[in-house]
Amino acid sequence: MRTDILPEELLETVLGSMTAAAAERLRAEPGLRQVLSRIFAEAASLRGVAPEPLVFARHLGARLAEADDPWRALECLHARDLALALACALETPGSADLLEEEILGRLRVPLSRLHPSPAFVDEVLQTLRANLLMPRAGGPPRLAGYAGVGSLFHWVNSVGVRLALRMRKARGQEAQVDAEVLAAHPAQGGLELGLVREEARAHVRAAFVQAVASLDDEDRELLRLHFVERLSLERMGTLYGLHKSTLSRRLSGVQALLEKRTRRCLSERLALSSEELDSVMRAIHGRLDLSLSGLLAAKG
Numbered sequence: 001m002r003t004d005i006l007p008e009e010l011l012e013t014v015l016g017s018m019t020a021a022a023a024e025r026l027r028a029e030p031g032l033r034q035v036l037s038r039i040f041a042e043a044a045s046l047r048g049v050a051p052e053p054l055v056f057a058r059h060l061g062a063r064l065a066e067a068d069d070p071w072r073a074l075e076c077l078h079a080r081d082l083a084l085a086l087a088c089a090l091e092t093p094g095s096a097d098l099l100e101e102e103i104l105g106r107l108r109v110p111l112s113r114l115h116p117s118p119a120f121v122d123e124v125l126q127t128l129r130a131n132l133l134m135p136r137a138g139g140p141p142r143l144a145g146y147a148g149v150g151s152l153f154h155w156v157n158s159v160g161v162r163l164a165l166r167m168r169k170a171r172g173q174e175a176q177v178d179a180e181v182l183a184a185h186p187a188q189g190g191l192e193l194g195l196v197r198e199e200a201r202a203h204v205r206a207a208f209v210q211a212v213a214s215l216d217d218e219d220r221e222l223l224r225l226h227f228v229e230r231l232s233l234e235r236m237g238t239l240y241g242l243h244k245s246t247l248s249r250r251l252s253g254v255q256a257l258l259e260k261r262t263r264r265c266l267s268e269r270l271a272l273s274s275e276e277l278d279s280v281m282r283a284i285h286g287r288l289d290l291s292l293s294g295l296l297a298a299k300g
Helices: 008-015 020-027 032-045 053-065 070-075 079-089 095-102 104-113 119-134 152-170 197-214 216-230 233-240 244-269 274-284 288-296
Strands: none
Touching: 008 020, 008 032, 008 288, 020 053, 020 070, 020 216, 032 053, 032 070, 053 070, 053 079, 053 233, 079 119, 079 152, 079 216, 095 104, 095 119, 104 119, 119 152, 152 233, 197 244, 197 288, 216 233, 216 244, 233 244, 244 274
C-alpha cells in the first residue's frame, strides 16, 4: 500500500471502531490520512501473515479507543508489531513461528538473568507461549490486548519476566537465586570499595546483596529494567502505564530504600560507631545503583 494513499473504507472503519468523541478528535488532525497510510503499509509488510486490512482497521480502532490520547498513540504506534500480535491472536498460519523467531527466541537472555537454569527458562517460555497464544475463558488470547504502544518485544518481555518471578517465587527461589552474583562478579564501575577499609569490603557487598534480596519482586524488577535493561523512563512508563515523573519518583524511592536497608544490614554485620557507619555510607553513596547490573544480570 502506498504511504500517500489511504482507502476511504479503511479510514472510516478505524474511526467507526472508536467512540464518537475520540473519532472526531482524530478526524480533525490534518496529518491523519498520512499517518494511517504509513501504519497500514507497515502492517502489510508482514506479507504472508499480515491480517486483512479491514480486520486490522477494526482492531486498530478498538485499541485507539482505549488510549488517553488517540493521536499521540497513532504517532507512536508500532504498527508491524500490532499486526503480528493480531495475526497470532487470530491463529494465522505462520504467525506463531514469526513470533518465536522475532520475539520469544530473544527472551532467553533476559530470562536467564532471573535464573541460570536452561530448564527453568524453557519452562517459562512454554508457559508464556500458552499464556499469550491460547484463548482465555470467555475472551481472546492475551496477545490481542497488546495496543502497539512500545515494542512488542518489550511488552512480551515484561509479561515473561513477571511470569518468571512468580514461578521462581513459587519454588522458594526468590531473590537469593542471583544474590551472590555481586560478591563474585562486581560490575565495572560499581561500589567504590577502595574508599572503604579492606576488612569491611566483603561486609559492604554482602549487606548490599542482602538489601536487594529484601526488596519485593516489583521493586527489583523496576531496578532491573532501568539499570540492567537500560530502559528509559519514557519506555518504562509505557510498560507500566505511568507517567515518567511518577516512575522517577518511584525509582528514587526504591533507591533510597535500598540504601537505607544496606546501611541497616551493614550495621548488623559490623561494630561501627554511628560516625564510622556514616563514613562508609558516604563512600558508597550514589554508587549502589551502578552495582545493580552486576547483581541483577545473569552470571556469565
